[in-house]
Amino acid sequence: MKKYRGLLLDADNTLFDYEKAEGLALEATLEPMVRAGQLAQAAAAYRSINAGWWKRLEQGAITPDELKIGRFADLIALLGIPFDPAATSARYLAALAAHAPLLPYARESVAAAARVAKLCLVTNGLTDVQRGRLRASRLEEYFSAVLISEEMGIAKPDPRFFHAAAEALGIAHSDLLCIGDNPAADVGGARAAGIDACWFAPEGATWPGPGERPLFVLHDLRKIVNLAQGVYP
Ligand SMILES: [Mg+2]
Known part of the structure; x- marks a missing residue:
């Protein structure tokens, strides 16, 4: 050979181990944003929203910057909570980079x-x-x-x-x-x-x-x- x-x-x-890294970063990001007991549900919603944004990115329909903010804008709208998508995205990316x-x-x-x-x-x-x-x-x-x-x-x-x-x-x-x-x-x-x-x-x-x-x-x-x-x- x-x-x-x-x-x-x-x-x-x-x-x-991406699933583990994403889980740890999501937990750190979402914990201060959602009520106790809603973390798993919020993380699942994020994963589903994120998959859609990555698919559009891979098709060339959006830019990486649009993905970074858009996925959290969607999640925040879905959960009906008062947080800034850009600041949330920055916290998430920093957490993900560290894991x-x-x-x-x-x-x-x-x-x-x-x-x-x-x-x-x-x-x-x-x-x-x-x-x-x-x-x-x-x-x-x-x-x-x-x-x-x-x-x-x-x-x-x-x-x-x-x-x-x-x-x-x-x-x-x-x-x-x-x-x-x-x-x-x-x-x-x-x-x-x-x-x-x-x-x-x-x-x-x-x-x-x-x-x-x-x-x-x-x-x-x-x-x-x-x-x-x-x-x-
Ligand atoms: Mg791979």
Whole structure:
């Protein structure tokens, strides 16, 4: 099996436990705003509203700044509470940037992979949040490059995002492997750019597409160093 000189690693739900980070940040943000006992309901409403705003962002219908404020304007209107959406958004983003819980084995796996390949973080997200979490996680030192969709102005699965990652590492597409949990954004995007892909998924997960099941499927991050060295599984 071939070896890979560079790895493109997704951040959320590949290295970072995003659900946990979002839960902690929402709790810190909403606790002073809603009555005791309403926190879970408010957080669920936020998640549903937020998903709609991200979908519109990915379709190019709105800007990241509109998303940041709009999702809290919607939530505040829904709950009928007197708070300022912009100030609430700022508090939430600061809380989210400070919370960077990692998935099991993420640190040791990234450290081991960095010894055998050059690493590029490829993430769809907000600049301040992702930069803050990368710093808070102390994973920053292992990455030769960090690409964030907000600062790029393009998002995965756009092949241009992956071309930019190849350029940032100075490594040919054929020597790169992309690893991520999102079938369309990470696997589909990398393949559309001519880069091999590995789907990070729970054990026994069924590949939902797009396209054929990818070359590699991992459910244990400790194996990424093996993949870089041409050993699978
Ligand atoms: Mg992800």
